[in-house]
Amino acid sequence: MRVDVERASRSDGFFPMKSLDFQQDFFQLFELSPCFAIDNAALDQRYRDLQSQVHPDKFSHLSESEQRLSMQWSTRINEGYQTLRSPLARGRYLLSLQGVDTQEETNTAMPLDFLMQQMERREALQDALEAKDIDALDRLSDTTRQDTRDLVRQLGVQLDDTQDHLAAAGTVRKLRFLEKLAEEISSAYDELDS
Amino acid sequence: MALLQISEPGLSAAPHQHRLAVGIDLGTTNSLVATVRNGISVVLNDEQGSALLPSVVRYSEDGNVQVGITAQALQSADPQNTIVSVKRFMGRGLKDVGEVIDLPYRFVDSPGMVQLRTVAGVKSPVEVSAEILKVLRDRAERSLGGELVGAVITVPAYFDDAQRQATKDAAKLAGLNVLRLLNEPTAAAIAYGLDNASEGVYAVYDLGGGTFDISILRLSKGVFEVLATNGDSALGGDDFDQRIYCWILEKAGLSQLDAKDTRLLLTHSRAAKEQLTDHIQTQITAVLSNGELVDVTLTRDDFYAMTQNLLTRTLQPTRRALRDAKLSVEEVKGVVMVGGSTRMPQVQRAVAELFNQTPLTNLDPDKVVALGAAIQANVLAGNRSADDWLLLDVIPLSLGIETMGGLSEKIIPRNSTIPSARAQEFTTFKDGQTAMSIHVVQGERELVTDCRSLAKFELRGIPAMVAGSARIRVTYQVDADGLLSVTAREMNSGVESAVTVKPSYGLSEGEITRMLQDGNQHARDDMQARALREQQTEAAQLLEAVDNALRLDGDAILDAQAKARIQGSMEALRSVLSGSDHLVIKRAVEALNQTTVIFAQARMDRSVSTALKGHNLSELE
16 A cells, blocks of 8 residues: 555654754755756755645644744745745855855955946936836846846856856856846836836 | 544544634624535524624623624714724724724724724724624534634735734634634635636735735645735725715815714715616715715716726736736736625726736635635644645745844845745944844835834843954744744854744733733633633644554654653643643643654654655555
């Protein structure tokens, strides 16, 4: 007879996960090899499988200690999923596993051409806001997305192929810039919408 | 493998019997209770056969409390003691409700939440809501013929922490064990999605009596994943009534009205709004207390025009939610309409225009939330249904901390899947600083003053150090109810102090205890009896679970001594189980929990290593 773990845990009513083991990194947790290039569909599927087993909704009728374990595990799996799902967070995380600090708060030395480009983008954003120009905002949003895609591709090469961690850390810092810009574009949409 | 247990009819083995659990939609205008019976979610009616309980509570001088239709009938006659739409005041301060004009109440400002002065004394919105919940609990217990194991209470998705906490407090005050606070649009999605076996991206547009929510969900193979939510927790059908009310004042040339006339015209406004759903115009006729006759005709076009900007206020959050979900309108497969206010034709038209498709209105917008909550309650109570499903919800508003300059630094961003935790490190500003004040806020704005303040507390006992060298780690944890707890810890050289606060916009445990004790002796006896039964049930469930676990894994994991210790704790619990002191049972339950912690973890180790390898138990056997 085949009894899967989930079913068995139901009938006997015990939390099926061990206590939080922070030794296991997110790649191990999600059964992925520690590379930048990952199979998003496999990640999604694994996420759902894991949450199906640990989510607090599955344990609300059990003891407090099991509910607490369930919340901790579920929290951990959410954190892992968010980290691996986002290319920026995933790159940063891979580097941290290698002991490389991306210095996003401290290292402000950016290549000049990148800084110039960012200044232009921000000016374009201000102009679009002042002119209440949705089309200009759309164009800026598209450009930012394209820039992000290019940098993500570059980060993949640096992390998976050339193993150039220093260069990768630089790319992560650039991506962080673009992420902030994307957030500001999103707020600009909100502002023009109200 | 356990043998099938066969029991005689009417003598089913106690721990396996159906656990009575309900879903409650605590609405601004109406409230409902539903349960799963024979595998089908049904709304429970009162003895007169009506499902909707008007969320109206009237206090009388003699301490008598009326709830529902009878209270509603007296709302114009006794407006100051008849509380309507109390949900709008939950977890809100006076300044938050100050903009709501012309409400016939005597508000009392108090720290945290506004209170209402009635003939029976000052009442907090939590107490008023608890009265509504008590009626629904009684209805359910009578109808189901037994004690409830617990309830799922729904809240607007856009409710902040203070409003959620207040709702949970109200349920506790009503003697309900809260299994979960569930977001209303998510509840609707469960009811709709399971019914229609839907797959793909859906939007739930929920315009109720006092709140508006928009949630974008992805439904896939039994997983309900909320991608983004937005809304306005102070926008609903009541505002449409207010617009008509103001229009009447202007049209009839009226100025300051007393409380009775205000409530009278608000009631007429609501009736007119409902009329305009099926008619192109309606006549509003009322006689004021001074004998003055109000007689005006309102057309649908005028009504549409005066409420246009209310509609706009629902469309902006909707577009925001789509942007947050990184989706375009074309990617939304269906739009589910929830809440009585979505009956208004102009609402349906606006939503259809925005999404470029006809919204789904084939379910009762008043009942779908309660029905979904009941399905969730049934699962949480442990009456699992064969087809499994999983709910992944989010927090609606970012949680932040006040930093230098009165700015809010976001720790957990909005639309994070819950449960969620995030830690951030801070340091001291001055040399020798031994305390740090921590201010927890919620909201999207940059300035702390524009966000909702949830809690302030101080971390003391930081060892004196040079400025900038202390490491204070602040951890935010949001549980599956969307409720936050905050911990602060000084991490340096083994010196640690920790504080955990629950945001206190709701009531403290002490206040709830006091309110519960304020009831008469009879109620107190009831409570004790109830606590005893709850504790006995919990104990029986625990004994059953441990028994099963021992049978399955006991010999494989435990040595004889450890096993004997667990069995000893089980015996100790069994021996007090039939006693009359719930605290004694509680202590025995805690003791058993303690003894089994290691065992539980060892079992989890085994299970998880199996699960993580993708094998199943049978392959190990």
